[in-house]
Amino acid sequence: xxxxxxxxxxxxxxxxxxxxxxxxxxxxxxxxxxxxxxxxxxxxxxxxxxxxxxxxxxxxxxxxxxxxxxxxxxxxxxxxxxxxxxxxxxxxxxxxxxxxxxxxxxxxxxxxxxxxxxxxxxxxxxxxxxxxxxxxxxxxxxxxxxxxxxxxxxxxxxxxxxxxxxxxxxxxxxxxxxxxxxxxxxxxxxxxxxxxxxxxxxxxxxxxxxxxxxxxxxxxxxxxxxxxxxxxxxxxxxxxxxxxxxxxxxxxxxxxxxxxxxxxxxxxxxxxxxxxxxxxxxxxxxxxxxxxxxxxxxxxxxxxxxxxxxxxxxxxxxxxxxxxxxxxxxxxxxxxxxxxxxxxxxxxxxxxxxxxxxxxxxxxxxxxxxxxxxxxxxxxxxxxxxxxxxxxxxxxxxxxxxxxxxxxxxxxxxxxxxxxxxxxxxxxxxxxxxxxxxxxxxxxxxxxxxxxxxxxxxxxxxxxxxxxxxxxxxxxxxxxx
Amino acid sequence: xxxxxxxxxxxxxxxxxxxxxxxxxxxxxxxxxxxxxxxxxxxxxxxxxxxxxxxxxxxxxxxxxxxxxxxxxxxxxxxxxxxxxxxxxxxxxxxxxxxxxxxxxxxxxxxxxxxxxxxxxxxxxxxxxxxxxxxxxxxxxxxxxxxxxxxxxxxxxxxxxxxxxxxxxxxxxxxxxxxxxxxxxxxxxxxxxxxxxxxxxxxxxxxxxxxxxxxxxxxxxxx
Numbered sequence: 151x152x153x154x155x156x157x158x159x160x161x162x163x164x165x166x167x168x169x170x171x172x173x174x175x176x177x178x179x180x181x182x183x184x185x186x187x188x189x190x191x192x193x194x195x196x197x198x199x200x201x202x203x204x205x206x207x208x209x210x211x212x213x214x215x216x217x218x219x220x221x222x223x224x225x226x227x228x229x230x231x232x233x234x235x236x237x238x239x240x241x242x243x244x245x246x247x248x249x250x251x252x253x254x255x256x257x258x259x260x261x262x263x264x265x266x267x268x269x270x271x272x273x274x275x276x277x278x279x280x281x282x283x284x285x286x287x288x289x290x291x292x293x294x295x296x297x298x299x300x301x302x303x304x305x306x307x308x309x310x311x312x313x314x315x316x317x318x319x320x321x322x323x324x325x326x327x328x329x330x331x332x333x334x335x336x337x338x339x340x341x342x343x344x345x346x347x348x349x350x351x352x353x354x355x356x357x358x359x360x361x362x363x364x365x366x367x368x369x370x371x372x373x374x375x376x377x378x379x380x381x382x383x384x385x386x387x388x389x390x391x392x393x394x395x396x397x398x399x400x401x402x403x404x405x406x407x408x409x410x411x412x413x414x415x416x417x418x419x420x421x422x423x424x425x426x427x428x429x430x431x432x433x434x435x436x437x438x439x440x441x442x443x444x445x446x447x448x449x450x451x452x453x454x455x456x457x458x459x460x461x462x463x464x465x466x467x468x469x470x471x472x473x474x475x476x477x478x479x480x481x482x483x484x485x486x487x488x489x490x491x492x493x494x495x496x497x498x499x500x501x502x503x504x505x506x507x508x509x510x511x512x513x514x515x516x517x518x519x520x521x522x523x524x525x526x527x528x529x530x531x532x533x534x535x536x537x538x539x540x541x542x543x544x545x546x547x548x549x550x551x552x553x554x555x556x557x558x559x560x561x562x563x564x565x566x567x568x569x570x571x572x573x574x575x576x577x578x579x580x581x582x583x584x585x586x587x588x589x590x591x592x593x594x595x596x597x598x599x600x601x602x603x604x605x606x607x608x609x610x611x612x613x614x615x616x617x618x619x620x621x622x623x624x625x626x627x628x629x630x631x
Numbered sequence: 632x633x634x635x636x637x638x639x640x641x642x643x644x645x646x647x648x649x650x651x652x653x654x655x656x657x658x659x660x661x662x663x664x665x666x667x668x669x670x671x672x673x674x675x676x677x678x679x680x681x682x683x684x685x686x687x688x689x690x691x692x693x694x695x696x697x698x699x700x701x702x703x704x705x706x707x708x709x710x711x712x713x714x715x716x717x718x719x720x721x722x723x724x725x726x727x728x729x730x731x732x733x734x735x736x737x738x739x740x741x742x743x744x745x746x747x748x749x750x751x752x753x754x755x756x757x758x759x760x761x762x763x764x765x766x767x768x769x770x771x772x773x774x775x776x777x778x779x780x781x782x783x784x785x786x787x788x789x790x791x792x793x794x795x796x797x798x799x800x801x802x803x804x805x806x807x808x809x810x811x812x813x814x815x816x817x818x819x820x821x822x823x824x825x826x827x828x829x830x831x832x833x834x835x836x837x838x839x840x841x842x843x844x845x846x847x848x849x850x851x852x853x854x
Contacts, residue, residue, distance in 0.1 A: 183833075214652050219651045292840055293829075293832075309830075335837050339829055339832070378841045380781075380842065381841050400654070424823060427822075437740075438743040438780040453638055459649075
């Protein structure tokens with residue numbers, strides 16, 4: 151079966167893009183190779199199952215505890231950070247968050263921004279927002295830089311440029327930076343280093359994300375391997391950190407297991423090269439560090455997920471990406487197919503709260519529910535369970551009061567009637583037997599075309615005799631028991 | 632209504648009727664798997680850090696400045712950034728004239744703004760202290776301050792760090808407890824576990840992404 155039959159009736163963006171992605175051999179090779187390697191690295195980093203499971207349980211409890219006190223912890227974090235000299239801002243929407251960031255840059259008459267890796271800034275589409283207002287916002291994580299240079303979005307939350315191979319990057323650097331084409335990865339990285347170092351030096355403002363915000367001490371913790379996070383947060387005169395409200399943890403000690411779970415699950419590393427713990431701007435007598443540090447706390451639908459005790463678990467996420475690395479769907483279609491900031495299993499359960507199910511109606515069902523994501527999640531988010539819940543919310547009628555943003559996006563009266571008919575048929579013995587009698591007698595009358603199903607499959611035809619019938623005969627012949 | 636009160640109100644409504652979860656943090660889960668006999672700590676630290684291209688030397692507390700001169704000479708570097716107001720910076724400064732090294736000693740003694748261009752592009756190497764290390768993960772702990780600023784361990788392509796053998800702890804939790812981090816942190820506490828690296832292209836590991844290309848650790852055996 152090498153020849154795929156094109157599906158003509160498509161119902162949504164995800165399906166369209168999946169068709170294209172599945173037919174792209176290069177893309178599939180790039181993802182398959184990368185995901186296989188990341189899965190192996192994670193497995194090697196957790197050689198002791200008992201240790202791993204104990205740590206996952208602890209991670210889950212720490213996040214659940216933090217969420218059970220979230221408003222108090224946010225206030226404590228704000229008070230501590232303020233004491234430390236950090237200015238805290240709150241934004242309900244990405245628009246508000248962008249306005250805040252732009253306002254801070256404007257107050258310094260800034261025109262150049264360097265950004266460490268931040269998925270929340272992707273949610274905000276901060277680069278575009280600032281560019282429209284004359285502020286250059288440059289990505290400084292190597293992967294993000296490559297993706298930005300090519301006018302793309304990240305395809306993986308930890309490895310943004312994983313969909314590209316070295317030759318594609320070499321071509322891109324040659325075209326955009328005017329350098330000689332080289333397929334030596336070291337040389338490509340050195341080109342990035344030289345280009346970005348000047349930007350770090352000249353930038354007016356550095357923007358970063360946050361991995362954990364510690365309420366106890368008023369500390370913003372960032373993990374990274376490259377040093378671009380340290381550059382972005384230390385070299386420019388102003389540092390703006392943007393983060394979701396769910397990133398706060400109660401105590402400093404809480405980050406010990408979370409940090410270990412994060413770096414081992416994400417990359418199979420015992421720890422990242424740098425763990426950068428920022429507790430304030432430059433002090434009066436210090437010689438470097440930003441003069442101003444700001445934290446923007448973004449809601450963007452998180453409080454909506456929080457309102458539902460089951461959906462609240464999506465806020466446990468520490469953004470390690472292990473769920474996508476282990477996802478058979480993600481590995482085949484790649485990150486861009488999801489069309490949203492957060493791809494893969496975690497994307498499917500967090501995105502609806504941000505953009506609504508109308509925008510991502512196919513996400514909850516783009517899963518085989520194999521369970522791999524839930525099994526590897528370092529903070530034990532029951533992703534398959536939440537996907538099933540979203541499938542239910544997705545088809546609720548308005549009268550049933552869907553609880554998720556734009557719930558009922560896929561509600562159809564026709565589908566509901568068909569299922570009701572099916573239910574009645576299967577719960578009434580008389581009707582069931584009558585249907586069986588008709589289906590086996592009039593099997594030739596089954597339609598040859600059954601919606602999109604028959605575009606890739608042959609139409610189902612009932613057998614001449616039912617299983618019940620055959621079983622009865624079998625038992626009669628063999629004496630029955 | 633401000634964004635702040637809207638968010639907090641929504642969260643409080645979501646929590647209505649629920650009680651906070653108890654703090655049942657079980658420290659054994661983050662300490663017991665990561666304990667080493669004192670003599671094994673250095674071995675563990677070395678194996679992890681060397682696996683990510685860190686160069687490590689065990690030297691005596693007296694002779695380390697010579698080693699520094701040797702490291703610079705071997706690489707033919709022309710300068711070294713140090714922190715003269717620290718004990719180790721002072722020691723290095725006293726030794727340097729007799730080292731015979733052609734490398735110039737630079738001091739981080741003025742605000743970054745006054746020499747940003749030079750710091751970013753012309754400093755070859757730096758020497759900083761550490762406040763200890765973590766055997767479990769192979770990490771140095773850096774506590775930058777007025778005398779030894781943050782960028783010292785980030786900008787120069789070669790970073791040399793001094794570590795006292797007696798200050799290696801088993802794990803991060805033990806380090807936090809011993810140094811009582813929750814009582815007060817510097818503006819920028821750092822864990823450094825190797826030279827800067829990236830695997831963003833095809834997952835091929837490349838060193839020297841944005842930070843130091845080389846990290847050299849001198850473990851000082853107590854005399």
